[in-house]
Amino acid sequence: MKISMRWLSRYIDLSGITAEQVHDDLTMSTAEVEGIEVFGGELDDVVIGHVVEREKHPDADKLSVTKVDVGDGELRQIVCGAPNVAADQKVAVIQPGKKLPGNFKIKKTKIRGLESLGMICSESELGLSDESDGILVLDENAQIGKRFVDHVDVLDHVLEIDNKSINHRPDLWGHYGIARELGAMYGRKPKKIDRPVKIPTDGPSLDIVIDDAAACPRYLGVVIRDVKIQPSPDWMRYLLSAVGQRSIDLSVDLTNFVMLELGQPMHAFDLRKLDDSGIRVRFAKSGETMNTLDGQERKLQDSDLLITSGDRPVALAGVMGGEDSAVAEDTTDLFLESANFHPATIRRTSTRLGLRTDSSARFEKSLDPANAELAAHRFLTLLGELCPGARAAGPIVDPAEWRYEPKRVGLRRERLDLKLGHEIDDPKVTEILESLEFDVQRDGADFDVGVPSFRATKDVSIEDDLIEEVGRMFRYDNIPEQPLVSAIVPPPREPELYLVRQMLRVGASDLGTHEVYNYSFIPDAIVEACGDGESPHTIVTNPVAPENAKMRRHVAPSLLASLVLNLEQHADDEIRLMEDGRGYHPETRDRDGLPHEVREVAFAWTRRSGAHPYAELRSAVETLLERVAFPATMTESFGTTMSWMHPGKTVRIDRGEHPIGCVGAVHPQVAQRLKLPLTTAVATLDIRAMLRTERRDLRYDPISPYPPQPVDVALLVETSTQVGTIAEFLRTCGKKLVRSVELFEVYTGEGVPNGKKSLNFTVTLGAMDRTLSAKDEEKFLGRVRDGASEVGAELRDAGS
Numbered sequence: 001m002k003i004s005m006r007w008l009s010r011y012i013d014l015s016g017i018t019a020e021q022v023h024d025d026l027t028m029s030t031a032e033v034e035g036i037e038v039f040g041g042e043l044d045d046v047v048i049g050h051v052v053e054r055e056k057h058p059d060a061d062k063l064s065v066t067k068v069d070v071g072d073g074e075l076r077q078i079v080c081g082a083p084n085v086a087a088d089q090k091v092a093v094i095q096p097g098k099k100l101p102g103n104f105k106i107k108k109t110k111i112r113g114l115e116s117l118g119m120i121c122s123e124s125e126l127g128l129s130d131e132s133d134g135i136l137v138l139d140e141n142a143q144i145g146k147r148f149v150d151h152v153d154v155l156d157h158v159l160e161i162d163n164k165s166i167n168h169r170p171d172l173w174g175h176y177g178i179a180r181e182l183g184a185m186y187g188r189k190p191k192k193i194d195r196p197v198k199i200p201t202d203g204p205s206l207d208i209v210i211d212d213a214a215a216c217p218r219y220l221g222v223v224i225r226d227v228k229i230q231p232s233p234d235w236m237r238y239l240l241s242a243v244g245q246r247s248i249d250l251s252v253d254l255t256n257f258v259m260l261e262l263g264q265p266m267h268a269f270d271l272r273k274l275d276d277s278g279i280r281v282r283f284a285k286s287g288e289t290m291n292t293l294d295g296q297e298r299k300l301q302d303s304d305l306l307i308t309s310g311d312r313p314v315a316l317a318g319v320m321g322g323e324d325s326a327v328a329e330d331t332t333d334l335f336l337e338s339a340n341f342h343p344a345t346i347r348r349t350s351t352r353l354g355l356r357t358d359s360s361a362r363f364e365k366s367l368d369p370a371n372a373e374l375a376a377h378r379f380l381t382l383l384g385e386l387c388p389g390a391r392a393a394g395p396i397v398d399p400a401e402w403r404y405e406p407k408r409v410g411l412r413r414e415r416l417d418l419k420l421g422h423e424i425d426d427p428k429v430t431e432i433l434e435s436l437e438f439d440v441q442r443d444g445a446d447f448d449v450g451v452p453s454f455r456a457t458k459d460v461s462i463e464d465d466l467i468e469e470v471g472r473m474f475r476y477d478n479i480p481e482q483p484l485v486s487a488i489v490p491p492p493r494e495p496e497l498y499l500v501r502q503m504l505r506v507g508a509s510d511l512g513t514h515e516v517y518n519y520s521f522i523p524d525a526i527v528e529a530c531g532d533g534e535s536p537h538t539i540v541t542n543p544v545a546p547e548n549a550k551m552r553r554h555v556a557p558s559l560l561a562s563l564v565l566n567l568e569q570h571a572d573d574e575i576r577l578m579e580d581g582r583g584y585h586p587e588t589r590d591r592d593g594l595p596h597e598v599r600e601v602a603f604a605w606t607r608r609s610g611a612h613p614y615a616e617l618r619s620a621v622e623t624l625l626e627r628v629a630f631p632a633t634m635t636e637s638f639g640t641t642m643s644w645m646h647p648g649k650t651v652r653i654d655r656g657e658h659p660i661g662c663v664g665a666v667h668p669q670v671a672q673r674l675k676l677p678l679t680t681a682v683a684t685l686d687i688r689a690m691l692r693t694e695r696r697d698l699r700y701d702p703i704s705p706y707p708p709q710p711v712d713v714a715l716l717v718e719t720s721t722q723v724g725t726i727a728e729f730l731r732t733c734g735k736k737l738v739r740s741v742e743l744f745e746v747y748t749g750e751g752v753p754n755g756k757k758s759l760n761f762t763v764t765l766g767a768m769d770r771t772l773s774a775k776d777e778e779k780f781l782g783r784v785r786d787g788a789s790e791v792g793a794e795l796r797d798a799g800s
Contacts, residue, residue, distance in 0.1 A: 001160075001161045001163055001166070001173065002037075002158050002159070002160060002161075002242070002243040002244055003158065003159040003161055003175060003178050003243070004039070004156050004157075004158050004159075004175070004239055004242045004243050005019050005022065005156060005157040005158070005159070006153070006155075006156040006157075006239065006242070007156075007175045007239050007242070007243070007260075007261075008175055008178060008179050008182065010175075010191075011175070011176055011179040011190045011191050011193065012179045012182055012183050012188055012189075012190040012191070013188050014182070014188075017186065019036050019157035019159065020036065022159065022182065023035075023036055023159060025182075025185055026159070026161070026178075026181070026182075028475060028476075028477065029181070029185060029472050029473055029475060030166075030169075030172070030181050030472065031161050031162065031165040031166045031169070031172060032161070032162040032165040033159050033160065033161055033162070034160045034161070034162050035159075035160045036157055036158065036159055036160070037157070037158045037160065038155075038156070038157055038158075039127075039154065039155070039156040039157075039158050039241075039242040040126075040127070040128070040149055040154035040155045040156060040238075040242075041155065042099065042100065042101040042102075042127065043100075043101070043126060043127075043148055043149050043154070043155075044147065044149065045094060045095075045098035045099060046092050046093065046094050046098075046100075046121065046126065046147070046148040046149070047070050047071070047092075047093055047094075047095070047145060047146065047147060047148060048070075048071075048090060048091070048092065048093070048138060048142045048143060048144055048145065048146050048147075048148055048151055049068040049069060049070045049071075049076075049090070049091050049092070049093035049120070049144065050068065050069045050070075050088075050089075050090055050091075050144045051066050051067075051068055051085065051086065051087055051088065051089045051090075051091060051120070052066075052067045052068065052069050052075060052087065052088075053066060053067040053075075053087055054066045054067075054085060054086055054087040057079065057111075057112060057114065059112045059113060060111075060112045062081060062083070063079055063080070063081050063111065063112060064079070064080050064081075064082075064085050065077065065078075065079055065080075065114055066078050066079075066080055066085060066087075066120070068091070068093055068118070068120065069144055070093055070095065070144065070145055071144040071145015071146070072145065076093075076095070076117040076118055077114070077115055077116065077117055078093070078116050078117060078118050078119065078120055079111040079112070079114055079116035080119075080120045080135065082120065082122065082134045082135040083133070083134055084133075084134035084135060084137065085120060085134075085135055089135075089137050089138075090137070090138040090139065090140060090142040090144070091120045091121070091135055091136065091137060091138060092120070092121040092126060092135075092136050092138065092148045093118055093119070093120055093121070094106050094118055094119050094121055095117065095118040096108040096117055096118055100119075100121070100125055100126070100127075101125075101126065101127035102127070104125075106118060106119055120135045121135065121136060122134060122135050122136055123136050126148075128154060128237075128238055128241055129237055129238075129241045129246070129247055130246055131247075138151070138152070152234070152238075153235065153238075154238050154242075156238075156239075156242045158242055158243060161178075163361075167365060168365075168458055168459055169365075169458075169459055170263060170362070170365040170366055170367050170368065170454075170457060170458060170459075171263065171368065171454040171455060171459075172263070173263035173361075173362050173365060174259070174260060174261050174262045174263030174264070175260060175261050176190070176193060176261055176262055176263075177262075177263055177454070180436075180437065183435070184432070184435035184436050184473060185473070187435070193261075193262075193378060194374050194377070195377070195381070196377045197377045197380040197381050197384070197392065199222070199380075199392050199395055199396055200392060200393065200394055200395060201395055202394065202395065203223070203393050203394030203395065204223045204225075204393050204394045205221075205222070205223055205394040205395055205397050206221055206223065206274065206276075206278040206279050206335060206397065207277070207278030207279070207397070208221055208278060208279045208280075208281070208397050208399045209278065209279070209280045209281070209399070210280075210281045210399060210400060211280065211281060211282040211283070212281075212282075212283065212305075212546065213400065214342060214546045215281075215283070215305050215341065215342045215345045215546060216281045216305065216317065216339060216340070216341055216342070216400075217340050217341075217342070217369050217400060217402055218339060218340040218369040218372050218398070218400045218402040219279070219281055219337070219339040219340075219372075219398075219399070219400065220337070220338045220339065220372050220373060220376050220396050220397065220398045221279060221335055221336065221337055221338075221396070221397050222335070222336050222376060222380070222392050222394065222395070222396045222397070223271060223333065223334070223335055223392070223393045223394050224271075224333065224334040224335075224336055224380070224383070224390060224391065224392055224393060225332070225333050225390070225391060225393040226332060226333075226389045226390050226391060227251060227331065227332055227333065227334050227383070227387060227390045228250075228332070228387055228389075228390070229249050229250065229251060229327065229328070229329050229330070229331050230249065230250050230387070231247070231249065231250065232247055232249070232250045232253040232254075232386070233386060236253055236257060236386075237253070239257070240253060240256060240257065240260070243260060245260065249327070250383075250386060250387060251268050251327050251331070251334060252268070252327065254268075254379055254382055254383060254386075255267060255268055255379065256358075257382070258375050258378050258379050258382070259358065259359070259362070259375075261378070262371055262374060262375050262378060263362055263367065263371065264338065264362075264367065264371040264372060264374070264375035265318065265358065265359035265362055265363065266336065266337060266338045266375055266376070266379060267315060267321050267336075267337045267359075268327055268334045268335070268336050268337070269309075269314060269315075269321070269325045269326075269327070269334065269335040269336075269337065270325055270326065270327050270328060270331045270333075270334065270335075271331075271333035271334055271335045272331070272333065273314075273324060273325040273326075274309040274310075274314065274325060274335055275309040275310030275312070277309070277310050278309070279307060279308070279309055279335075279337075280307075280308045280309075280311070281305065281306070281307055281308075281317065281339075282305075282306055282308060283302055283303065283304065283305055283306065284300035284301060284302055284303075284304040284305075284306050284313070285300075285302065286300075286301055286302045287299070287300070288300045288306075288313065290306075290313035290314075290316070290322055291322060291323040291324065292316060292319075292320045292321070292322060292323060292355070293320055293321050293322065293323055293326055294320065295323060298316065298353060298355075300313075301352070303345070303348055303349070303352075303547075304316065304317075304349045304352075305317035305318070305341060305342075305345050305346070305349065307337065309325070312324075315337070316349060316353075316355070317339070317341055317345075317346070317349075318339070318341040318345075318346040318349075318350075318359055318360055318363040319346060319349055319350050319353070319355055319357055319359060319360045320355060320357055320359070320360075333393075336376060336379060336380075338372040338373070338375050338376040338379075339372055340363075340367055340368075340369040340371075340372050340402075341363050342545070342546065343363060343364045343365065343366045344543075344544045344545040345545060345546070346360050346363040346364055347360070347364045348545065350364070365458065366457040366458035367457065368453050368454045368456070368457050369402045369404070369453075369457075370402075370404050370453040370454070371454065373396070373398070376396060380392055404453040404456070406439075406450050406451070406453075407450070407451045407456050407461070408448055408449065408450050408451070409449050409451060409460065409461070409462065409463060409465070409466055410443065410446060410447070410448055410449070410463060411429075411446060411447040411448075411449055411463055411466045411467070412446045412463065413426075413445045413446050413447070414445075415463060415467070416429070416467055416470065419464065419467045419471075420467065420470070420471050420474075420479060421479060421482060422479040422480060424470065424474055428474070429447065429470055430447070432469070432470050432473045432474060433447070433449060433466070433469065433470065435473070436455075436469060436473070437452045437454075437455075438450060438451060438452065438455075438466075438469075439452075447466075449466055495691055496599065496687055496688065496691060499628060499630075499687060499690065499691065500580050500599075500601060500687060502627075502628045503580075503601050503624060503628055503685070504578065504580060504601070506623075506624050506627045506628065507578045507601075507603065507624060508578075510623065510624075510627065511576070511603075511620045511623070511624065512576055513576040513577060513578045513603060513605075514575075514576060514577055514578070515577075515578055515579065515580075516559070516562045516577050516578070516579050517579070518555075518558040518559070518561070518562060518579060518581060519548075519558075520551055520552060520581065520582060520583075520584070521540055521543065521544075521548045521549070521550060521551050521552065522548070522550055522551070522552040522557060522558055522561075523547055523548055523561070524547050524548075524549075524550065525547070526557050526558070526560070526561045526674075527550060527557065528673075529670060529673040529674050530557040530560065530643060530644040530670055530674075531643035531644060531667070531669070531670060532553065532557065532643050532644070535553060536585075536586050536587050537550040537551060537552075537553060537584075537586065538550070538551040538584045538586045538595045539551075551583075551584045551595075552581075552583050552584070553583045553584065553585060554583045554598070554600060554602070554642065554684065555579050555580075555581040555582075555583060555600045555601075555602040555684065556600075556602045556604065556642065556644060556682050556684050557644060558579065558581065559577055559578075559579050559602050559603075559604040559682070560604055560644065560666070560670070560674055560676065560680075560682070561674070562577055562579070562604070563575060563577060563604050563606050563674075563676060563680065564674050564675060564676060567606070567608075567676070567677075573607055573608050573609065573610075574605070574606070574607040574608075574613070575605070575606055575607075576603070576604075576605045577603070577604050577605075578601065578602065578603045578604075579601070579602055580599075580600075580601050581599070581600060581602070582597055582598065582599050582600070583597070583598045583600060584596070584597055584598075585597075585598065598686060598688065599686070599687045599688055600661075600684050600685060600686055600687065601684075601685045601687060602682065602683065602684045602685070603617060603620070603621065603663075603682065603683040603684075604680065604681070604682050604683075605617045605680070605681050605682075606676060606677050606679060606680040606681075607677065607679050608677055608679075609677075609679075610679065611679070611745065611746060611747075612665060612678075612679045612681065612746075613679060613680075613681045614649060614663075614664060614665045614681040615723055615743055615746045616681075616743065617663060617681040617682075617683055618634060618651070618663045618681075618683075618723060618724075619723065619727075619742060619743045621634075621653065621663050621683045621685070622634065622724070622727075623742075625653075625685075629695050629696045629697070629698050630655065630660075630690050630693070630695060630696070631655075631696060632653045632654055632655045632660060633653075633654050633655075633724065634651045634652070634653055634654070634663065634722070634724050635651065635654075635722060635724060635725070636651060636652045636654065637650070637651060637652065638650040638651055638652045638662040638664060639652075641662075642662065642684070643667065643670070644666060644667055644670045644682070645662065645664050645665070645666065645667060645682065646664055646665040646666065646667050646668070647667075649664050649665040650662055650663070650664025650665065651663060651664060651722070653683075653685065655690070655693040656693065658689065658692065658693050659689065660685060660686050660689045660690045660693065661683065661684045661685040661686050661689070662683070662684055663681070663682070663683035663684075664681065664682065664683075665680070665681050665682075666678075666680040666681065666682055702768070704766050704767065704768045706766065706767060706768070706769075706770060706771045706772070707766075707771060708739060708764050708765065708766040709764070709765045709766065709772045709776070709777060710762050710763070710764050710765075711762070711763045711764075711765060711777055711780065711781070712760065712761070712762055712763075713730060713760070713761045713762075713763055713781070713784060713795070714747075714758050714759070714760045714761075714795070714796040715758070715759050715761075715784075715788060715793040715794065715795060715796065716752070716753075716756055716757075716758055716793065716794040716795075716796050717756065717757060717758075717759060717791075717792060717793045717794075718755065718756060718757075718792060719748075719755055719756065719757050721757075721759075721791075721792060721793070723743055723746075723759060725791055726759050726761075726791060726793060727741045727743070727761070729787065729788075729790075729791045729793070730761060730763050730784065732787075733780060733783040733784045733787060734763065734765060734780055734783075737765045737766065737767060737772070737776065737780065738763060738764070738765060739764040739765065739766045740763075740764045741761055741762075741763050741764075742761060742762050742764075743759060743760070743761050744760055744761065744762055745758075745759075745760040746758070746759060746760070747760060758796060763780075765777065765780060781795070
């Protein structure tokens, strides 16, 4: 962001303070200043000339031959192509051998056979604006021969502030906010500009309706009559140009000027082009379109906030105005908008459309709603000064009737000293905070601090924010260095964190699952799709978007949403995801009155085709729990506690009599609503429930020096038979030789009778003292064949 020193001087006395000093002090106390540019610094060689004579060029209709006096008693012949050059004008002249901005050197030359000794300059050639249709004509009082920069106040130093360093400071996105900071640094109180204009209590106005107060906390509008669309005064045009803004006309320049002054974007509509029914702030209808000021047709979504008139879109709220309601050359009446919008709503529209503007960049920073009213009065004040006769024709309509309720934050003396590592006298602490316009009251040894509205939206809300304010304005480099002395002790082992890390490590390395990270809040659409809309949810008071106001109850719904996104972005046939996260149950409160928190590790596996991954996920979870020394059983039906789980294909995970989670298929209706394959399975493990059970002691089993012997076993069972029962049976058949039992397929195709399924396992055999033989395998299969009927199974031959 560019900040003009000359602009700052309109609000605060900077005499004796250089741009370099401001650069250093702002960087050390407030925001990183990346550099300084000199605007108009390459105009030292430009002088004021007087066009004594002007004649038409004999060989060119569009050229003029002039005689110009530059104050040295000699008339210079200059050939000029500008259509507005005329005799008796005071102009800006550059002579041969001198340079213009851009290292453009002027030479003595011949144009259509006539010698030209210099150039009469336009604003574009001087680098002051984009205006190149004619030369710059100065006022009659300009002194011939005087340096141009000594007559026209354009020389300026422009600070380039790193935007990232002020993302949390919406008050600094305008010159007046920076002036307030400098006033606190240098002890020079800035001028007040919040003098309200007298507004009529009746007269013409437009009704304003705001559909969603969360998306638009405040919207002010006022009808303005007798406006003359004219060029802005030079001082305004040059200030705007210094910070990279192109001058258009007074009505547009004024909105830009106030935005760059106060940080509050505004928009002026041609009143003739608005419907008498008034203004409505609403979300777009899906598929709706509008043409923005840049001439582009924009296809809208139902997440885009609009300003409409007669239900016709006239502006993309907070981003850009509409082409059909733009101010024209013959406009005489305006409708001025000054509003406040939810930052995430504006950011989402701006990002989706690739339409980032000065306006959207500011609304994304959580602007102060009080600034909307201040900016409207400021616009009317300047308009009255620059366009006599223009006036507010009726009242300012403010349907939201927003009022700031002062926020107070306590600052403890003890904590201030502890955090800064240095004791600052009480009077100095008070002086610093009051210089930043905080209201400071004493509370014994401590401070009770009132936060001004322009610091309350995204910045100062807790005690440590106030400590930062004191520290940065005292200057951290003024705090004496102290050696760091501390006892070195090993960090305490946190069982919960240790277990989660183990589980994620096994999930990634052994189970081939990718870890994802989701926010703890969850979109309403996902809650409804998972059938959990009736359950109580913790509501966020300051959501990043209105539709993300709920905190999730469980991790699994967020993980299912991640599956949807991954399926859209990747062509893989199978996707395996896992997540460590927290859920919140407001119906149960802890001792501090906060919603009960659960910590879960969840898994979600899906494949576009092939067998359902439920059995594989179940086996994987069993393996996972074995690896982390929390072996469990999976025999009991889970029921319908979690609406996204299939009630008939979900089992509870138990450790003894303690349930620690569940694993099963996703409910078909939920899968359809989320557009997931029906072949999707989910598992949830409650970490804190696991830790309330006794962990099995881990022991080291030496690795056998003899090779393992895998054996494939296929057992025909009833479809209701549980995999865990058969796996346990296979372990007992192998006696001490079984190293692992892994299910690799559940087959129900050709050759398998109705009501039956084939469970296909790989059983790994091994011994510590010898290499197993074919005879060992035969004995194992014989025991399986003989005992299969006891578990309702039948050993299938290799060819069947």
